[in-house]
Amino acid sequence: MAGTLSHDDVDRLLANPSAKSRAATAAKVAAGFDRGELSASERRLAEDILRSLARDAEVSVREALAAHLKGNPDLPRDVAQRLAADVDSVALPLLQFSDVLAEQDLVAIVLEGRRNRQLAIAGRAHVPESVSDALIDNGDETVVARLIDNEGAIIAEPAYERALSIHGRAGSVGDSLARRSDLPASVAARMIAAVAEQLQDYLIRRASLSPDAATDLILQARERALVDLVGTRTIGDEAELERLVDQLSRAGRLSPWLVLRTLCFGDLTFFEASLARLARVSLANARILIHDEGQLGLTSICRRAGLPERLLPAFRTALLVRLETDYDGSGNDRRRFVERMLERLLTVGEDAATLEPADREFLARKLTQMAA
Known part of the structure; x- marks a missing residue:
């Protein structure tokens, strides 16, 4: 079988002691093993020789082995572990590409603190959550930036928080966080x-x-x-x-004006969640009150949330416009939506319950600036 292990290869390996010969044999053994064309007996023999080659004293032999086997899913795990614990030129291909290594293998290597190996693991096509946690807690800013840039890395929200706390002032990490699609x-x-x-x-x-x-x-x-x-x-x-x-609430930034302006831009779900948080009621209950067909539900939850009484007409009008209108998906969509919202907000009745002139001017100015 072309390219697979033969008894001649075994004899040559045993007879010729040169590193060059052993490296060539290692490459051939690995190539044949990679194609999966071995019989059961040939595979057992190949695995034994792989284990022997993985202990070879010459780095070039082990490098040839790692280069050819880094992407092989059938590589025996003990061989992958040995190669991954070798010198960088042997280990890094396995650490970046081998799916044979288990999560616990990768975490253990990350905890050793060797930067080049952490970088290789951070660049894997798939990085499990536990490995991402270990990299963020034990890697430097370059390692963490590479991990966050890797869309194949699974990163939990608390891990993002730690990355920001530990490395947030590093420009590379901040840039990577800003680019992350699922931040x-x-x-x-x-x-x-x-x-x-x-x-x-x-x-x-x-x-x-x-x-x-x-x-x-x-x-x-x-x-x-x-x-x-x-x-x-x-x-x-x-x-x-x-x-x-x-x-936002704990940081003191969930202001009535922020809640109103986000609603004016059409974000109904944020409005619902904000009122639920400020009024200290469940989100489900908040939605029932907000969408009450009469005015009692919305008025009651706005008051319980501590929203200024003078802004209640604006909240009612903005909610009504949002329920009647949505973005149409065409160019300048946001500006047109805000213009419709402003037209309704600034032309509500002139009774005592409407927006005060100063509030109208402030809201109009802010919405116009933000829609630009």
Whole structure:
């Protein structure tokens, strides 16, 4: 059978002691093993020779073995483990490509703290959650950035939080987090706050702005970023949405104006979760109250949530517009939606319960800025 192990190969391996000969034989053994064309007896013989070659004193022999077997799913696990514990030139191909290595094998190697090996594991096509946890807790910023850039890595929300806490000030990690397609919204909100604080310090120190002016500018930018985050996020489930709302609330950023502006941009689910959090009722109960056909339910939960009485007409109108209208999917969609929302908000009745002129002006200005 062409390319597979033969008795001549075995005899040559035993007779010729040179490293070059052994490396060539290792490559042939590995190539034949990789094609899966061996009979049962040939496979047993091949596995025995692989084990022998994996202990060969010459690095070139073990390198040839690793290069040819790194992607073989039938490689005996004990051989994969031995090669993965070898010198870098032998180990790294196995660490990055071999599916034979188990999660516990990879975690153990990560815990050894050898950077090159951590980098190889961080770049695997599939990185299990437990391995990602170990890399974030034990790797440096380069390792963590490579892991986060790897869309094949499964990273739990608490691990993202730790990555941000440990390495958040490292530009490479921050950039990787910003690019991550499934970054939890709560982590993105923390990043917005951290960047805003750094930018505020810069504006005060380098741009000759007063602390008050810098603070006002940063608050505007941060709130717009939060509205954008809420409006464009991909929330995997209600639990993640509630975590985001809870985080904003604990940080003191779940303001009535933020809740109103996100609703004005059409985000109904964030509005529901926000009122549930502020009123301290379940999300299911909040939805029943919000969508009550009369005004009693919405008014009651808004008051319980501590929303200013003068803003209740705006919340009612914005909710009504949102339920009647949605984005149409064409160009400048967001701007047209906000224009429709503004038209209704600014032309509600003139009785005492409507928006005060200052509030109308403030809301119109903010929505116009954010829709730009």
